[in-house]
Amino acid sequence: MIxxxxxLDGLIVGxxxxxxxxxxxxxxxxxxxxxxxxxxxxxLAMYFxxxxxxxxxxxxxxxxxxxxxxxxxxxxxxYRLLIRHVLxxxxxxxIFATFGLLLFIQAAANFFWKADVRSIPTSWAxxxxxxxxxxxSGPEVIAGLGALLTAGxxxxxxxxxxxxxxxxxVAEDPQAARxxxxxxxxxxxxxxGVSCAVVAIGGGLLSTYYAISPLAGSRWALPAFVAVAxxxxxxxxxxxxxxxxxxxxxxAGGFFTSPSYKLLFVYGLYLLIVFWRPYGLLGRR
Amino acid sequence: MTAWLGRRVEGxxxxxxxxxxAALALYPLLTALPFWRHIVIMSxxxxxxxxxxxxxxxxxxxxxxxxxxxxxxxxxxxxxxxxAFGLAPLLSVPIAIAISTLAAVLIGLPTFRLRGHxxxxxxxxxxxxxxxxxxxxxxxxxxxGLEYPVxxxxxxxxxxxxxxxxxxxxxxxxxxxxxxxxxxxxxVIQRSPFGMFLVAIREEQDAALSLGVDVxxxxxxxxxxxxxxxTLCGTxxxxxVLYVEPMSTVSLVVSLEICFIAILGGIxxxxxxxxxxxxxxxxxxxxxxxxxxxxxxxxxxxSGGGLMAxxxxxxxxxxxxxxxxxxxxxxxxxxxxxxAGVLGFxxxxx
Numbered sequence: 001m002i003x004x005x006x007x008l009d010g011l012i013v014g015x016x017x018x019x020x021x022x023x024x025x026x027x028x029x030x031x032x033x034x035x036x037x038x039x040x041x042x043x044l045a046m047y048f049x050x051x052x053x054x055x056x057x058x059x060x061x062x063x064x065x066x067x068x069x070x071x072x073x074x075x076x077x078x079y080r081l082l083i084r085h086v087l088x089x090x091x092x093x094x095i096f097a098t099f100g101l102l103l104f105i106q107a108a109a110n111f112f113w114k115a116d117v118r119s120i121p122t123s124w125a126x127x128x129x130x131x132x133x134x135x136x137s138g139p140e141v142i143a144g145l146g147a148l149l150t151a152g153x154x155x156x157x158x159x160x161x162x163x164x165x166x167x168x169x170v171a172e173d174p175q176a177a178r179x180x181x182x183x184x185x186x187x188x189x190x191x192x193g194v195s196c197a198v199v200a201i202g203g204g205l206l207s208t209y210y211a212i213s214p215l216a217g218s219r220w221a222l223p224a225f226v227a228v229a230x231x232x233x234x235x236x237x238x239x240x241x242x243x244x245x246x247x248x249x250x251x252a253g254g255f256f257t258s259p260s261y262k263l264l265f266v267y268g269l270y271l272l273i274v275f276w277r278p279y280g281l282l283g284r285r
Numbered sequence: 286m287t288a289w290l291g292r293r294v295e296g297x298x299x300x301x302x303x304x305x306x307a308a309l310a311l312y313p314l315l316t317a318l319p320f321w322r323h324i325v326i327m328s329x330x331x332x333x334x335x336x337x338x339x340x341x342x343x344x345x346x347x348x349x350x351x352x353x354x355x356x357x358x359x360x361x362x363x364x365x366x367x368x369a370f371g372l373a374p375l376l377s378v379p380i381a382i383a384i385s386t387l388a389a390v391l392i393g394l395p396t397f398r399l400r401g402h403x404x405x406x407x408x409x410x411x412x413x414x415x416x417x418x419x420x421x422x423x424x425x426x427x428x429x430g431l432e433y434p435v436x437x438x439x440x441x442x443x444x445x446x447x448x449x450x451x452x453x454x455x456x457x458x459x460x461x462x463x464x465x466x467x468x469x470x471x472x473v474i475q476r477s478p479f480g481m482f483l484v485a486i487r488e489e490q491d492a493a494l495s496l497g498v499d500v501x502x503x504x505x506x507x508x509x510x511x512x513x514x515x516t517l518c519g520t521x522x523x524x525x526v527l528y529v530e531p532m533s534t535v536s537l538v539v540s541l542e543i544c545f546i547a548i549l550g551g552i553x554x555x556x557x558x559x560x561x562x563x564x565x566x567x568x569x570x571x572x573x574x575x576x577x578x579x580x581x582x583x584x585x586x587x588s589g590g591g592l593m594a595x596x597x598x599x600x601x602x603x604x605x606x607x608x609x610x611x612x613x614x615x616x617x618x619x620x621x622x623x624x625a626g627v628l629g630f631x632x633x634x635x
Binding site: 034085092099101102103225233261264267270271 | 403421
């Protein structure tokens, strides 16, 4: 039974990793940029929900969609002001652009809201229950279901809408897409907006049970890169399954050794995969 | 007779180089204030590491975000050997370099097969993994680290043996020595056939491979040399601050700082990383000294104080971290407006 509990916990953590990883993979797939600041957008969404709750008494389950809308525009703004200008630059310059953004947003959060850990104890999602010997925490179950729904919506958006298909076309071959009349600059901006909105939903759902602090986002984003690599850089559905895998690996690894070593298993998994298949488990080229 | 003074070493006339290094050697005469000496010591130390990083990152084109590991090996080996066996730090240097060479081989062999982002992320995850291990390793003091017992040396040789000097001056010239050593090593490699193989690998790996260049071997040699110099800097750092802990040695942040200094100055050039260090290290040290020291009021005292109280709170430094805020902004602006580095900017003005 205890293994069932480990699997369940890993699955829920994995669904959150999946949300983070899908946004990362979307940006990577469309414009070949590794966004180190991805977790910071998640952290901003957590603070958004925290202040909506503490200042106006709005429940995180209500403010999460609002956070997604706000972060969509933040994502578009970041693309327009910064990312667009480093698209043609070297990989190193691109990495430093997004890494500088990580430092900047984290330090700004520290400056404005201090490093204190905050939480939202009275969300509607609060409460626990038990089914067949397995413990379920209300906020975590709701977060898991929300993540699943969001992942489904993103999949539908990418594969069934005209904008989503245009995004795929740009990812496949930007020049050919341009010849077909697709405005790749607009597509890049949309990819950033959608990616940030998706990770904001993750942040909002997490804020009902996870400690909110300026460092909260990066704890999710770095392991999520492993999920992206497992799924093959740029593959949205690959990133989803990669997220679930690292959630289970991390939880099980921490359970069998010590929680402070749980990330070692995730990082080790990345190395195993790229040494075995240098372009990712499902990757091509 | 004096014609050699007019010769140029990567664009910089020999006369200018002589003047610059004479100025560096004489700088301690200018100020006895520890803080101002400290800034230049750190600039030269990080300059040495930036130049060492550049052997691998600039010449061979392998962008490693994991050099904090070699820095940490130097620092931890010295601290551990001194505390556990009373070994003189100078004698622990060969041990540290042996360990770093072993680590370089173990890490380099599998990772050098990876390219682009896959290589970068592998170095990031190895660095983070090692950070987790070190901060849970009890013999190394875990997250708290190792602190040196204070030793009052009798004379210079005794101080050298114990690696603890009373003032900053010996450290100053130690750092200058490392800085010059790194620059000379870079220059020698750059001008040698080995350096040309590295550049060939960077420019067109497949072409180099097809011409019979043993790509894997030369990348590994570049990493070993680069790691050895970084390890030496780590030992020096441990003796300088007399305290070793994970966050300031084997962390991703330190690794990125090393790499950023090289990139800021101009990747692959001799003087770039040296210049980068003298721009970014004083900037961060000054920001840290003047901005992060302003500890804020307790936030709870503010509730009910209205907008003015909040503005005052931020004016006094808010929750801190303004130094990192500014640092992040500098990185963003350089990546955005001058992706080729500061040296590229100077060249453009020429």
